């Protein structure tokens with residue numbers, strides 16, 4: 001049994017302090033989907049191994065989680081465990097394959113509500129079905145040797161429901177939407193069952209060593225404000241409240257990312273999360289005005305800027321850090337996952353710019369504070 005009681009001491013807690021609303025010397029930075037896809041060392045690993053084999057083999061998951069931390073030594077302030085949001089549908093009993101170059105594929109998606117009884121387990125024991133993720137987390141915590149905190153994650157219930165019904169990615173989500181409009185009661189039943197697994201899984205990830213958690217509602221923006229309020233928000237809220245209640249004094253900061261749900265920012269900032277992750281449809285000014293310091297903001301450069309060349313990257317990253325401010329309630333990130341064909345140098349320039357501008361802004365703030373003190377004393 002892996003040791004989950006004594007981990008190496010943490011040498012960089014910047015992101016945890018930012019998440020808790022404490023002052024930081026500069027804005028911490030990590031990037032959604034930073035492990036995998038665009039990294040040549042990951043693609044080499046994928047030639048040898050199937051995607052879910054990497055997820056299910058703690059040594060391989062640990063190795064891939066550490067790849068960006070090693071490559072961008074000193075530039076990333078967090079790691080995120082290598083896994084996928086679709087391990088929950090698998091734990092519920094569904095088959096999911098990862099087709100190279102195409103993405104996830106469910107050979108037998110849910111078509112009508114009666115399929116739930118046939119395809120989904122009544123009760124999911126996360127320790128039986130997902131112990132491999134817990135083992136990967138524990139192993140990674142030891143391998144990180146305290147360099148940066150380790151983030152655990154789940155897909156949010158609506159996003160997972162959408163994949164389970166669509167059978168993979170989709171442009172319109174019309175099958176999943178048919179469910180919420182035609183079978184609202186059964187849709188809530190499904191969302192509730194997924195929520196229960198999300199809660200147990202997140203609690204288990206923290207016991208295994210995760211130091212922060214993120215809930216990915218990647219398909220949030222496919223719902224309009226009314227439907228988001230009924231089919232996404234209550235489950236996101238339940239997850240935060242139940243996970244924190246179950247963990248008690250072991251609770252860690254929790255972050256929610258509801259891509260495309262700009263209209264829900266106010267509500268997302270009062271449902272129990274410490275951090276709200278933003279896509280690029282917000283300006284820093286409006287996001288700050290809406291959230292009023294109640295949560296830490298994370299984000300939000302358009303990942304496609306990384307294709308725009310050095311000048312564009314420096315300009316957008318600078319605007320972002322200057323807009324959000326560097327030392328309080330801010331974690332720098334992209335507004336969605338890094339894309340598979342981004343050059344590794346573009347990522348490096350993004351990270352270096354966030355560090356440089358973050359330190360500049362912090363120094364300017366300090367100078368302004370000093371000037372203010374002098375004025376008051378004088």
Ligand SMILES: Cc1c2[nH]c(c1CCC(=O)O)Cc1[nH]c(c(CCC(=O)O)c1C)Cc1[nH]c(c(CCC(=O)O)c1C)Cc1[nH]c(c(CCC(=O)O)c1C)C2
Nearest residue numbers: 033034035036037081082083084085100103169216218337
């Ligand atoms: C956090 C995470 C995820 N996936 C992976 C990680 C591991 C850590 C990391 O990459 O940093 C590995 C992760 N997951 C996948 C890959 C590529 C698979 C391969 O190597 O073939 C990797 C490295 C495969 C995958 N898995 C998924 C997709 C999207 C398909 C679609 O557009 O509908 C894809 C392509 C589902 C998925 N998976 C995830 C999300 C939420 C974040 C987001 O919105 O981007 C989603 C929606 C989350």
